[in-house]
Amino acid sequence: xxxxxxxxxxxxxxxxxxxxxxxxxxxxxxxxxxxxxxxxxxxxxxxxxxxxxxxxxxxxxxxxxxxxxxxxxxxxxxxxxxxxxxxxxxxxxxxxxxxxxxxxxxxxxxxxxxxxxxxxxxxxxxxxxxxxxxxxxxxxxxxxxxxxxxxxxxxxxxxxxxxxxxxxxxxxxxxxxxxxxxxxxxxxxxxxxxxxxxxxxxxxxxxxx
Amino acid sequence: xxxxxxxxxxxxxxxxxxxxxxxxxxxxxxxxxxxxxxxxxxxxxxxxxxxxxxxxxxxxxxxxxxxxxxxxxxxxxxxxxxxxxxxxxxxxxxxxxxxxxxxxxxxxxxxxxxxxxxxxxxxxxxxxxxxxxxxxxxxxxxxxxxxxxxxxxxxxxxxxxxxxxxxxxxx
Numbered sequence: 105x106x107x108x109x110x111x112x113x114x115x116x117x118x119x120x121x122x123x124x125x126x127x128x129x130x131x132x133x134x135x136x137x138x139x140x141x142x143x144x145x146x147x148x149x150x151x152x153x154x155x156x157x158x159x160x161x162x163x164x165x166x167x168x169x170x171x172x173x174x175x176x177x178x179x180x181x182x183x184x185x186x187x188x189x190x191x192x193x194x195x196x197x198x199x200x201x202x203x204x205x206x207x208x209x210x211x212x213x214x215x216x217x218x219x220x221x222x223x224x225x226x227x228x229x230x231x232x233x234x235x236x237x238x239x240x241x242x243x244x245x246x247x248x249x250x251x252x253x254x255x256x257x258x259x260x261x262x263x264x265x266x267x268x269x270x271x272x273x274x275x276x277x278x279x280x281x282x283x284x285x286x287x288x289x290x291x292x293x294x295x296x297x298x299x300x301x302x303x304x305x306x307x308x309x310x311x312x313x
Numbered sequence: 314x315x316x317x318x319x320x321x322x323x324x325x326x327x328x329x330x331x332x333x334x335x336x337x338x339x340x341x342x343x344x345x346x347x348x349x350x351x352x353x354x355x356x357x358x359x360x361x362x363x364x365x366x367x368x369x370x371x372x373x374x375x376x377x378x379x380x381x382x383x384x385x386x387x388x389x390x391x392x393x394x395x396x397x398x399x400x401x402x403x404x405x406x407x408x409x410x411x412x413x414x415x416x417x418x419x420x421x422x423x424x425x426x427x428x429x430x431x432x433x434x435x436x437x438x439x440x441x442x443x444x445x446x447x448x449x450x451x452x453x454x455x456x457x458x459x460x461x462x463x464x465x466x467x468x469x470x471x472x473x474x475x476x477x478x479x480x481x482x483x484x
Contacts, residue, residue, distance in 0.1 A: 107475045114421040115444050126327045129319060132359065139356035146389075212357040212381040216438060217457030219381045298388050305435050306458060 147200040153283050154237065157245050158193050162186060164252055171256075185248055192237055199230045217306045224299040231292040238284055246276045322362050325371045326355070332372060332445075333358075336379040339429055339441050340387055350386050357382045369454075376445070377455045380438045387434065428477040436470050443467055 127135070148155060165182040172178035203226050212219065250273040254262045262269045333354045341347045358378050365374050429440055435456070442452045449467075453460045 107478050108471050111421060111425045111474075111478060112444055114418050115425060116446075118418050118422040125330070127323055127330070127355065129323070132319065132323060132355070135352050135355050136359055139352055212361055212378045212385070214377070214381075215454060215457030216377070216381055216384065216435070219457075220384065223385060294391075295388055298391065302384070302434060305433060 143201075147197065151196055151200055151234065153280070153287050154196060154234070154241070155193075157242065157280065158189055161189060161245050161248060164249060168252060168256070188244075189241070192241055196234070196237060199233055203227050203230045217303065220299060220303050220306075224296065224303060227292065227296055227299065231288070231296065234288070234292070238281075238288075242280050242284065243277060246273055246280065250276065318362070322359060325375075326358065329372050329375050332375045333379050335441060335445075336376070336383050338426055339437050340383040340434070342430060346390060349390075350383060353386050354379045354382045373447075373451060373455065376442060376447075380441070380455065384434050384438070424478060424481055425474075428474050428481065431477060432470065432473070436466065439463065439466055440470050440474070443470075 165185045168182045169179055172182075214222075250269055251262060253272070254265065254269050258265055258268075333351055336354065337347045337350050341350050358375060361378055365371070425444075429437055432440065438456055439452060442455060447455070449460045449463045452463045456463070458466075
């Protein structure tokens with residue numbers, strides 16, 4: 105008997121002892137509930153910078169609607185801003201949910217290789233969409249934010265302090281992209297690289313069926 | 314949750330719960346992380362149960378879900394798991410004699426887990442299924458590689474594990 109066969113026999117003997125813990129209806133319900141909550145939290149963490157930025161825009165636009173309710177131009181512009189943002193927020197949330205749950209059907213079934221490939225594809229799809237939303241929404245959010253802040257709170261508005269407004273806009277944009285860059289590296293580029301390494305390991309020896 | 318589906322699931326789950334424990338032990342060394350991973354596995358099993366359909370043995374399907382979940386969870390918690398410190402207990406492997414006491418068996422299995430922990434995620438899956446006495450066809454189906462690939466990989470894994478276990482034994 106070689107060393108591994110001996111250990112295999114020990115493994116078999118050791119694991120013949122039944123596990124003490126058993127699941128019942130209540131513990132299953134508790135487990136499912138706590139995992140669903142954890143997944144929701146992870147979805148929000150996935151795009152927390154974008155979400156925070158969008159929430160600020162929603163708050164600012166809502167404030168403008170209430171504070172300038174008698175000014176139809178301001179109200180219309182703010183409503184248009186909200187209408188533009190809502191589909192992005194919903195779509196971003198749905199895509200993040202898909203990534204967390206491991207693909208469109210969200211099931212951890214099937215052969216490991218296929219599962220890892222699908223997980224990588226889902227993450228890549230989401231990352232591509234997120235990059236698109238970063239390019240479109242972030243400058244738009246910074247523009248709206250700067251414009252409204254100056255229009256509402258600085259005497260003379262943007263025209264009165266054009267260089268200051270430009271400085272604020274550029275600084276906001278830089279800080280957003282620095283944060284988003286870090287977020288993208290940690291949440292997307294690194295995991296995508298890890299998944300690539302995992303799937304590459306499957307093919308390094310040649311045939312996969 | 315529908316009552317009948319839940320009852321069938323719970324019965325099968327409790328009969329095969331050891332699979333999830335073993336998968337957790339192979340992939341995670343931190344006790345707290347292992348508990349969380351276990352919860353995640355139960356959750357994934359429950360939400361995927363509709364697609365099971367009884368085409369294969371429940372245990373085979375469960376291995377597949379547990380391994381997939383473990384590898385994904387490992388990636389999710391990357392860097393969060395505490396680094397395991399090597400204690401003398403971990404490294405000491407019993408010199409096996411017939412009818413050895415349970416404690417020695419535990420030590421041997423601990424040493425085996427320790428050696429497995431040095432393998433890649435894919436190789437961990439393969440060796441876990443091998444230790445569970447699955448056929449090459451079953452391993453190939455769960456992992457998603459060819460039968461010949463399983464065979465070649467197992468030769469390499471066995472060699473690597475034997476070196477590791479022998480070295481640990483000589484310490």
